[in-house]
Amino acid sequence: MKKLRNIDPATTVIPFGIVLILCILFVIDPEGSGSVLGAIRGFLGDEMGLYYLVIGLSVFFVSLYIAFSKYGKIRLGKPGEKPLYSNFTWGAMMFTSGLAADILFYSLCEWILYANESYISELGSVQDWASTIPLFHWGPIPWSFYATLAACFGFMLHVRGCKKQKYSEAVRPILGKYTDGIAGKLIDVLAVFALLAGTATTFSLATPLLGETVSRLLGIEGGTWLTIAILVVTCLVYTVSVLKGMKGVKFLAEICMYVFFALLIYVFLFGGEARYILETGFSALGNLAQNFIYLSTRTDALRTSHFPQNWTIFYWSYWMVWCVAAPFFMGSISRGRTVKQVVLGAYIFGLSSTFISFIVLGNYSLGLEVHGRLDIMGLYAATGDLYNVIITIINTLPLPQLVFIILAVSMIAFYATSFDSITLVASAYSYKEIADDEEASAGMKLFWSILLIMLPIALIFSESGMNNLQTVSIIAAFPIAIVIILITASFFKEAKRYTDSRGK
Numbered sequence: 001m002k003k004l005r006n007i008d009p010a011t012t013v014i015p016f017g018i019v020l021i022l023c024i025l026f027v028i029d030p031e032g033s034g035s036v037l038g039a040i041r042g043f044l045g046d047e048m049g050l051y052y053l054v055i056g057l058s059v060f061f062v063s064l065y066i067a068f069s070k071y072g073k074i075r076l077g078k079p080g081e082k083p084l085y086s087n088f089t090w091g092a093m094m095f096t097s098g099l100a101a102d103i104l105f106y107s108l109c110e111w112i113l114y115a116n117e118s119y120i121s122e123l124g125s126v127q128d129w130a131s132t133i134p135l136f137h138w139g140p141i142p143w144s145f146y147a148t149l150a151a152c153f154g155f156m157l158h159v160r161g162c163k164k165q166k167y168s169e170a171v172r173p174i175l176g177k178y179t180d181g182i183a184g185k186l187i188d189v190l191a192v193f194a195l196l197a198g199t200a201t202t203f204s205l206a207t208p209l210l211g212e213t214v215s216r217l218l219g220i221e222g223g224t225w226l227t228i229a230i231l232v233v234t235c236l237v238y239t240v241s242v243l244k245g246m247k248g249v250k251f252l253a254e255i256c257m258y259v260f261f262a263l264l265i266y267v268f269l270f271g272g273e274a275r276y277i278l279e280t281g282f283s284a285l286g287n288l289a290q291n292f293i294y295l296s297t298r299t300d301a302l303r304t305s306h307f308p309q310n311w312t313i314f315y316w317s318y319w320m321v322w323c324v325a326a327p328f329f330m331g332s333i334s335r336g337r338t339v340k341q342v343v344l345g346a347y348i349f350g351l352s353s354t355f356i357s358f359i360v361l362g363n364y365s366l367g368l369e370v371h372g373r374l375d376i377m378g379l380y381a382a383t384g385d386l387y388n389v390i391i392t393i394i395n396t397l398p399l400p401q402l403v404f405i406i407l408a409v410s411m412i413a414f415y416a417t418s419f420d421s422i423t424l425v426a427s428a429y430s431y432k433e434i435a436d437d438e439e440a441s442a443g444m445k446l447f448w449s450i451l452l453i454m455l456p457i458a459l460i461f462s463e464s465g466m467n468n469l470q471t472v473s474i475i476a477a478f479p480i481a482i483v484i485i486l487i488t489a490s491f492f493k494e495a496k497r498y499t500d501s502r503g504k
Helices: 013-028 030-047 049-068 087-096 100-114 118-123 133-137 140-158 168-180 182-218 224-243 246-270 274-297 307-324 326-332 339-370 376-383 386-394 400-429 442-460 465-501
Strands: none
Touching (some): 049 140, 049 307, 087 246, 087 326, 087 339, 100 133, 100 182, 100 307, 100 376, 133 274, 133 339, 140 168, 140 339, 168 465, 182 386, 182 400, 182 442, 182 465, 246 274, 246 339, 274 339, 307 326, 307 465, 326 339, 339 376, 339 386, 386 400, 400 442
16 A cells, blocks of 8 residues: 555556557557658658757767766765676676667668668668668667666666656756656656657567567468567566566576577578678678768758658667666666766677677678578568568578577567566656665556557557657657756766765
């Protein structure tokens, strides 16, 4: 009863109402709701695109400053306190708490989506740039959002000792008494909406691939209802895991990493493209390093290709909406580590795992195309079915059924670990006060486990799936970007006071 009285209606009832309304609109009138979303996206993505690009590059530089300034020496916890988890376990949870399932999905296919774009032709050859742009879209800038905010939230939880695990609490040093008023409530509601938008995008984009994989394995017909069934099964997996608390999350994260790297090693060793994968990957890393600032600031002011508006801005928005849950979780599991370790840990474990995935899986499929082993672009142009193209790519590997099994297990495990962290954060978010070492009730975890699955299921019925999903993220990220700035400014204000008080 004590926890029931402690529930915050603003971060439970309002988000539930928003999700319910959106679900009804997407199911009853998918075309009309898609048109409205498209109009909003047209304004934010096209007219306000510079806003997203500036924030992305700025946060990246801020993350490096935090790590290597005097603030990087701050220990998250008591002086001399030891980390809660080993480096491997901590790194596994850092990587799998975010977009690991999407990283696996896009590693297989991202270059296909824009290999024929005029933007690639402007830059140079498909060989040079189709392998580089994915590393840019999933590279230092996206991971800087996590790295920066993980440090900020870790400081809030373990140094400031806040008992309110909310987005608004992270900006208290700036907002002061207004944190407990309308401004704070608005930030919290926006944060939960962004969390739900990110969840919906993640589930709805990659789950159809899992559906196709299961369809091939079991010999049953695929489609919408199989995808929904998989969503429900995945929901059951992460619900069982999250109800077991951090022990379940830790165990699942470790299993994820073993299965994930088993898949990468298999493709690398037995796909017949090992030399090409290594050489193209090495060149792509060099290409990214040489052109990082150019790619980060390219706005396409004359709109000759709309590439930054269609892709880069979407990816920055996508990672921003995930900044509500993943960095909060990263900060919470980082007790006993320094701010510098948190920032660099996000890059070392998260960025390196991401790059390895894209280099191995992406360059394997690109190698099939350039070496004439499979006409991937022709197949995609003829069918427009990205999921079927990925299945065809997997069929080129030895023992494809084994690969399908590993892929299915990997994706379900990645989804489960990602949504374990989201559920834990969102559940704690729903209380007016909760200590950083305290977990939400089983009932609250169950409530969020079900709520997180509702919008993705509704979005599957939408005919403009990809565009609507991108639009939801872009809309939700617009106000969240402002909050990210406030959180970072609040961290610097409190960190300065903390270090000054200790004469550091």
